[in-house]
Amino acid sequence: MALRPFAISTRTGVSAAALVALLILAALWAVLTRAEYGSGLGPAEWSAIHFTIVQATLSAGISTVMAIPVARALARRQFAGRGLLVTLLGAPFILPVIVAVLGLLAVFGRAGWLNMALAGLNLPTISIYGLHGVVLAHVFFNLPLATRLLLQAWQTLPAERFRLAGQLDLTPRAVFRAIEWPMLRQTLPGTAALIFVICLTSFAVALTLGGGPRATTIELAIYQAFRFDFDLSRAALLSLVQLVLAGSAAFLALWIIPNISIGGGQDRPHQRWDARGGVQRLVDSIAITIGALFLLMPLSAVIIRGLGGLLVTPASVWQSAVISIGVALCSVAVLLLLALPMAGWIATAKRGSVEAIGLFGIAASPLMIGTGWFILIHPVADPVLFALPVTALVNALMALPFALRILVPPLRDTVQVYGRLSQALSLQGWPFWRWVILPRLRPQIGFAMGLTGALSMGDLGVIALFSAQNHTTLPLQMYRLMGSYQIDAAAGAALILLALSLGIFWIFDKAGRAHAQA
Amino acid sequence: MKYLTLAATTFLATSAYADTPELVVYTYDSFVAEWGPGPVIEKAFEETCACDLKFVGMGDGPALLARLKLEGARSDADIVLGLDTSLIAAAKATDLFASTDVSAEYNLPIAWNDESFVPYDWGYFAFVHETDLTPPHNFRELGDSDVKIIIQDPRSSTPGLGLLMWVKEAYGNEAPAIWNSLADNIVTVTKGWSEAYGLFLEGEADMVLSYTTSPAYHIIAEEDETKVAAPFDEGHYMQVEVVGKLANSDQSDLADAFMKFMVSDAAQSILPTTNWMYPAVMPKEGLPAAFDQSIEPGKALLIPNEAVPALRKEALAEWLSALSQ
Secondary structure (H helix, E strand, C coil): CCCCCCCCCCHHHHHHHHHHHHHHHHHHHHHHHCCCCCCCCCHHHHHHHHHHHHHHHHHHHHHHHHHHHHHHHHHHCCCCCHHHHHHHCCHHHHCCHHHHHHHHHHHHCCCCHHHHHHHHCCCCCCCCCCHHHHHHHHHHHHHHHHHHHHHHHHHHCCHHHHHHHHHCCCCHHHHHHHHHHHHHHHHHHHHHHHHHHHHHCCCHHHHHHHCCHHHCCHHHHHHHHHHCCCCHHHHHHHHHHHHHHHHHHHHHHHHHCCCCCCCCCCCCCCCCCCCCCHHHHHHHHHHHHHHHHHHHHHHHHHHHHHHHHHCCCCCHHHHHHHHHHHHHHHHHHHHHHHHHHHHHHHHHCCCHHHHHHHHHHHHCCHHHHHHHHHHHHCCCCCHHHHHHHHHHHHHHHHHHHHHHHHHHHHHHHHHHHHHHHHHHCCCCHHHHHHHHHHHHHHHHHHHHHHHHHHHHHHCCCCHHHHCCCCCCCHHHHHHHHHHCCCHHHHHHHHHHHHHHHHHHHHHHHHHHHHHHHC | CHHHHHHHHHHHHHHCCCCCCEEEEEECHHHHCCCCCHHHHHHHHHHHHCCEEEEEECCCHHHHHHHHHHHHHHCCCCEEEEEECCCHHHHHHCCCECCCCCCCCCCCCCCCCCCCEEEEEEEEEEEEEECCCCCCCCHHHHHHCCCCEEEECCCCCHHHHHHHHHHHHHHHHHHHHHHHHHCCCEEEEECCHHHHHHHHHCCCCCEEEEECCHHHHHHHHHCCCCEEEECCCCCEEEEEEEEEEECCCCCHHHHHHHHHHHCCHHHHCCCHHHHCCEECCCCCCCCCHHHHCCCCCCCEECCCHHHHHHHHHHHHHHHHHHHCC
8 A cells, every 4th residue: 555545634533532541541540549558459350350351252252253144144135124123133232231131031041931941841941140141141232233233344345246246156155255254354353352342341241140259250340349348449450451451352353354445336235146045045044033033032021021010110210211312312422523533543544453442431440430530520529410421421432432343444445445536636624524424424323323322321331420319310210110129110111211222223323324225 | 620610519509599508418329219218208307407408319338338438528418328237337437427426216136336327227138039939947958958049249239248247147167168058059149139139020039138028018019928038047137227427517417407307206107118128216106017027037147347347358258269169
């Protein structure tokens, strides 16, 4: 590459990245300033670090590999309900942890559907609790996300490629090797790194489905250090371990990603000549059925359980719902301001290591960020007043890595394909964004906005630390209901939360794709 | 940042008039929920005090203490309500609490003479199960049986810590052996009480660690008599929830009045059916009938507050090594 297109200014991107790094490091620094004594990392912490790495690696590997056939099948097939299924792929990811766990256990638990069926057939029942349970839950959360990311990548492949493959009568295997594999090589490492980092900070899921203290993650150790031991230096040290692990994963993944372009096309819809055979059809049907069942069964359990609870759900849940929607929309706005310039910078940089900064947003324990900012704000103002803005900001930070993963690959292609032409036409800065990037990235921006909104809706996050009684978000309200025996009402609130999250996700996602389909 | 402070104070000033004194009470989440005791207590107290009582809810007991430690002497709080006996030693170590002379005719199974904290309600930990189960009568029987239980993690939850202390107090040096025998009964360990109780109600286990008063909730609020607590013959560990005044409170008299109010009949009669615990002082009208069906432990176990921090460390290490094998 003799000439790199410089159509995008890196200044705003650099500032956005610096801001993100500052937000996290300031929190870490604040926690350290208040640390009094340090007990360092004992054997319990080291075994937590070990377990965290093992489960996150397994979860990331399995989710990513399993997503390939499902995404491929969805990319090659049109069927009734496909759109709905693609939207629902966003669902597990945005569910509050406890809801997802209850949904999973309704299917795989001791008294779950699977074990009831096994017992009915006089087969031995299975136990979900253990490392396999942790991985199963994390795959449930992340397989749909990985599928969506891969599906998005599949759709950026130029239709002309498949036409050419059809003319050459390439076998499905050859098509996979020549067209799909190079695309996957660019997408898989980043996806796997992202899921690895998400699983790094898992806590309640890992503990509950892991069946006991063997399944202790770093996040649990951080929680213990903050809450029960008030050992801030250990909490900060463990947070740092999390950040380093996430940073290494990101660095490794971005280092593997080859810096190649797929090449441009004319944005025609795909027609797949290679996928018409019976075997291919069968393979795709199996992949979609298994993927859909795995996704939909726990979701149906949540819905069935919630319908009964809707009647006893108190009115305050609706007030919280309004607050949650407000927070979600703010998060979306903040996210766009951070993600677009950063994505622009990453896409024009030779190596994408900057994306690692984005990953820190989820690698940092929300408890650490919340506590750190509490320490910073408290001397100058009442932190309760900042509860909602801080929540919106932290939620946007959490969504940033997803948004970057969604935006960067197509943005990089756009810059590589159209950069030189645009430069020749002196199309730079904002006009380049306005006329070239934004229209071409509309589906990805919609997806990223939807994901952020939904994620922000479902997140308990830092609001619990700052909360006052008059602005309660919906997830917090749901936890309060559960905490006062009102399990049915909580199930109702969970259903409302699911519906709202999916709604916000669907609206943004649809708005993004509407243009592409027209 | 000065502007922020200015904005903040202006905002606060408009919400509460300068001549109505404001009493800020930090408490745990479920206390301030609309179905919890908070709203009723607020209304009842404001009728007597010509003040504005402001509850600020945050997480659970440990979260409350952590928040207080973060804020230190600058805290806006006048009162902290909701620490329990396992946290009192740690709370005292902060030197943030004032001593009090509030006292009452307590209905507690133990003698209460703490100079800073006033108890407002209490309960016994117990394993709750469905009536169709024949429960074990102690931890040894439980360990030998194949009854499946769900417990909370003592590193993240107060009931979990209570169980740790329960076994330690009842069995002392034999506690590790008890935990070894319980290992195969424990379906899973959860982050907090809500998760554990939720899983139990969904049928994931035969018994769940909760309180002897839990069945009363099901009887009164749901007319469901199928949940009972299992009496254990080594005795039951207690949890006493307390309220304390901060030394730096700018509403010292009002804070004293509130603490007195918390042990008065007006507040005590509200607590049983909103917080689902035993009142610290027996209300004039007695307890709701459903509470009579609660089991009466033969022996109340409680480790002295000062001894908790050291024992907790030891018991936690034993628990971890027994359940990590």
